[in-house]
Amino acid sequence: MRHLNFSGEEILETITMVRTEQLDIRTITVGISLLDCVSENPDALCRNVYEKIERTARSLRRVSAEISEEFGLPIINNRIAVTPVSLIAGRSRPEHLLRLAETLDRAAYDVDVDFIGGFSAHVEKGMTEIDAHLFAAIPQALATTKRVCASVNVGSTRAGLNMDAIAAMGGIIKRAADLTAADNSIGCAKLVVFCNAVEDNPFMAGAFHGANEPECTVNVGVSGPGVVLRAIKAASEADFGTLAAVIRRTAFKITRAGELVGRTAAARLGLPFGIVDLSLAPTPAEGDSVARILEEIGLDSVGTHGSTAALALLNDAVKKGGAMASSYVGGLSGAFIPLSEDAGMIEAAEAGYITIDKLEAMTAVCSVGLDMIAIPGDTPAETIAAIIADEAAIGMINKKTTAVRLIPAAGKRVGDFVDFGGLLGRAPIVPVNTLSSQRLIARGGRIPSPLQALIN
Numbered sequence: 001m002r003h004l005n006f007s008g009e010e011i012l013e014t015i016t017m018v019r020t021e022q023l024d025i026r027t028i029t030v031g032i033s034l035l036d037c038v039s040e041n042p043d044a045l046c047r048n049v050y051e052k053i054e055r056t057a058r059s060l061r062r063v064s065a066e067i068s069e070e071f072g073l074p075i076i077n078n079r080i081a082v083t084p085v086s087l088i089a090g091r092s093r094p095e096h097l098l099r100l101a102e103t104l105d106r107a108a109y110d111v112d113v114d115f116i117g118g119f120s121a122h123v124e125k126g127m128t129e130i131d132a133h134l135f136a137a138i139p140q141a142l143a144t145t146k147r148v149c150a151s152v153n154v155g156s157t158r159a160g161l162n163m164d165a166i167a168a169m170g171g172i173i174k175r176a177a178d179l180t181a182a183d184n185s186i187g188c189a190k191l192v193v194f195c196n197a198v199e200d201n202p203f204m205a206g207a208f209h210g211a212n213e214p215e216c217t218v219n220v221g222v223s224g225p226g227v228v229l230r231a232i233k234a235a236s237e238a239d240f241g242t243l244a245a246v247i248r249r250t251a252f253k254i255t256r257a258g259e260l261v262g263r264t265a266a267a268r269l270g271l272p273f274g275i276v277d278l279s280l281a282p283t284p285a286e287g288d289s290v291a292r293i294l295e296e297i298g299l300d301s302v303g304t305h306g307s308t309a310a311l312a313l314l315n316d317a318v319k320k321g322g323a324m325a326s327s328y329v330g331g332l333s334g335a336f337i338p339l340s341e342d343a344g345m346i347e348a349a350e351a352g353y354i355t356i357d358k359l360e361a362m363t364a365v366c367s368v369g370l371d372m373i374a375i376p377g378d379t380p381a382e383t384i385a386a387i388i389a390d391e392a393a394i395g396m397i398n399k400k401t402t403a404v405r406l407i408p409a410a411g412k413r414v415g416d417f418v419d420f421g422g423l424l425g426r427a428p429i430v431p432v433n434t435l436s437s438q439r440l441i442a443r444g445g446r447i448p449s450p451l452q453a454l455i456n
Contacts, residue, residue: 026222109146
């Protein structure tokens with residue numbers, strides 16, 4: 001790790017960032033290929049998957065704790081991402097896929113990780129029989145497991161949007177909400193619908209180990225909204241060019257710390273280092289908020305006019321700082337704006353300053369998309385599908401990753417709250433447009449890829 005030697009000044013700065021500005025390593029995520037676990041026998045498949053995960057990740061929790069103590073850097077979560085299940089499940093029926101989900105959950109419990117991602121499928125251009133079986137299994141799988149996360153990629157710039165899959169996801173999200181109604185419909189918090197999904201994302205619920213990834217890898221997600229907020233406050237009334245430079249320098253320091261942790265973890269686990277994902281992922285804790293950063297840039301409240309411009313500045317500067325710090329920045333890397341996980345966003349939504357429409361506009365310039373947004377439980381499946389289609393269209397046209405994680409909280413109405421606790425936070429139920437999108441969704445088929453796809 002000689003090429004990552006820290007100066008004394010950098011070490012002191014990092015200590016300050018941890019102690020006073022809530023810098024943390026949000027996750028160490030071990031990616032594991034399950035392609036060699038394939039078997040036509042469901043029992044053998046489950047056995048192979050469990051043994052591969054246990055063998056590869058059994059030391060993750062111990063190594064993570066050792067590094068956290070040695071470096072003085074909090075490591076919040078330990079996670080696993082596996083090959084999308086649709087690629088390894090052979091001829092499995094929905095009931096076999098449920099058993100596989102339970103196997104993933106048991107493996108995650110036994111190696112003591114917080115989440116395991118990869119109950120996933122990529123259907124941007126069409127669905128196979130196994131994809132259809134996985135769709136059928138997703139709601140029950142999320143309801144009967146604690147740590148399994150699911151994702152579905154329904155579109156890409158290259159392929160366009162699979163509107164049949166998007167329509168199906170509206171119903172799947174509703175079903176997952178109903179099956180976990182007693183727990184604030186938390187099943188939906190473990191389900192992400194993507195356009196242009198990336199294969200090395202360490203963050204849940206959308207992490208999976210892409211088919212183009214190596215056998216195993218260690219990816220790290222770093223988060224430091226509090227560090228960036230403090231730097232912007234110190235810059236006072238600086239102009240935008242100066243402010244961007246301040247954010248870039250801060251992101252550079254955060255990324256350096258993250259890569260050090262990632263490379264150390266990889267070396268001790270005997271696995272290749274993958275990427276560091278520098279995503280400003282907020283928490284419900286005060287001072288650990290992307291919304292507060294945007295307000296410090298100059299907004300009375302996030303959601304007012306200028307919010308999208310401020311977010312564009314922040315996201316771009318974070319990416320540039322990370323790219324200067326490491327040749328292995330990957331994943332999503334930018335600014336997240338999950339509604340339930342950001343104290344400032346929650347406050348703005350409660351006051352009515354930010355709406356789902358404004359959040360959609362902001363996703364055109366930031367990482368991911370409509371994230372952890374609670375909506376009325378009686379929202380029709382077609383409306384959910386239409387929201388997914390809108391967000392996926394932004395990703396498709398702009399050649400970026402977008403995603404939707406909606407929670408139609410069963411039995412809840414606008415003005416109510418859902419509380420998930422921990423990093424998932426709490427969210428007010430926000431209104432959605434009540435006009436119908438049923439005719440749009442009923443058309444089916446595929447929205448063709450845009451002209452931007454013709455790059456050969």
